Amino acid sequence: MYELSKRTSNFSDSVIRRMTRIANKYDAINLSQGFPDFAPPKEITDRLAEVAKMGPHQYAITWGAQNFREALARKHEHFSGMKIDPDSEIVVTCGSTEAMMASMMSIINPRDKVAIFSPFYENYGADTILSGAEPIYIPLVPPDFNFDVNLLEEAFRSGAKALILCNPSNPCGKVFTRKELENIAELAIKYDAYVITDEVYEHIIYEPHKHVYMATLPGMRERTIICNSLSKTYSITGWRLGYVIAPPNIIDRVKKVHDFLTVGAAAPLMEAAVVGLNFSDGYYKELQDHYTHMKKLFVGGLANLGFQFTEPQGAYYVLMDVSEFGVKDDYKFAEWMTANVGVAAVPGSSFFHEDVHNLIRFHFAKEDATLNEALTRLETLKKKVNNAQNIDWR
Structure with a gap:
């Protein structure tokens, strides 16, 4: 057989879409792939x-x-x-x-x-x-x-x-x-x-x-x-x-x-x-107000739980620092968190050319109930990390 394309030989699948499949596998709240769980305008x-x-x-x-x-x-x-x-x-x-x-x-x-x-x-x-x-x-x-x-x-x-x-x-x-x-x-x-x-x-x-x-x-x-x-x-x-x-x-x-x-x-x-x-302009003002509310709810919740993150100025993503957990392999950490905490995020290294492994990305384009449940589950993260045995992402 002729060899396949060299140009695409190093491609992986989309990490973002992969995390959606992992979220579905563990019935986790999907804060990885950036799509809302609320309806479009009627x-x-x-x-x-x-x-x-x-x-x-x-x-x-x-x-x-x-x-x-x-x-x-x-x-x-x-x-x-x-x-x-x-x-x-x-x-x-x-x-x-x-x-x-x-x-x-x-x-x-x-x-x-x-x-x-x-x-x-x-x-x-x-x-x-x-x-x-x-x-x-x-x-x-x-x-x-x-x-x-x-x-x-x-x-x-x-x-x-x-x-x-x-x-x-x-x-x-x-x-x-x-x-x-x-x-x-x-x-x-x-x-x-x-x-x-x-x-x-x-x-x-x-x-x-x-x-x-x-x-x-x-x-x-x-x-x-x-x-x-x-x-x-x-x-x-x-x-x-x-x-x-x-x-x-x-x-x-x-x-x-x-x-x-x-x-x-x-x-x-x-x-x-x-x-x-x-x-009309009113729609875009309501859109901005809606996302500002979701940002305050979720990012404020992360702050209340004592997590470190970068404050988003736009879009609907937040990068959270997981250095405190000694993460060396953010891919394995993201999958472990999805399976054990029930919240899916994207490993940050998939977005960086630099050697960065201490960040994960959440998105917050979700209903209040979804975000509140995600925060409730993330409240258990530190305890579950401390209780985990033989963790292979450190």
Whole structure:
């Protein structure tokens, strides 16, 4: 038999999705994979019920239904101030995962270099490798997850063609300041590089932090590729509706890559989701208030239990420090905790290029009852660790 692809030979399965399977195995509370346990807005699901009877049920235009793209353009303009042409500057994709992959494949050549902030969402490294490129990692330093501008410049100087920027950041919850974004923009312009932004948590921000759109900074519109999704904003992670916003010359290429990757997003889901894209500002204020409440409940609970963690500024994740338990293998610890405490988290090392094994990631996009039960179970963690025998993660 011919050998398999060398490019993918070192791939593992997704650690996040693996932890969901482990959570299901032990009937644990799943605070690993970031999806809510509450319903999407009723207006969207009511519209979906209508669409199920009336259609559309066939292919939409490959790069997204016209009314969906027009609604996306209006929404993005409303929040960013950017005027978007729905015909030449938007491609609708099967989730932000495909948005990122299609963007990478549209601008990256084999042996190019791509800069990635670490910690990072696990797909970014894989996307870089699938594109045939070499990743260059720039550390975000806890507890504030700041970065050294000199290290970022060194990445661009050494040939990074693009930087992947997740803002707000998964997994650390960092919201990049305007000054930090200006520093990035200055270097991207200086070295003629792209910035690919992942902005799926744009509306999940905790006061006093603010989301600044990279593409709105001077000189960045023409070199910023925005990847986004409806998943988190409207609690429809299973609908897989993502999109790319970029200048026409880039979108023209993304359209072609997307066509051969997935053909198009689901037509009935786009039709139903238009309702959400037309929501008033009140919806987004309620969304922010809802997540602020969940953050206070869960993160406050961790503090009351005496755990150490980094305070999230945006998104719905929190990194908890498990150094006190002498953890040397966070993968084994995460599985042990799932089985013995009944709460699933993601081992932090799956997000870091650096040698970090003392963190686990929880998400808190859950009902109050779910979070309270998770905290009740975590209250037993220290005692169960102390009573455990022959632990193999130390």
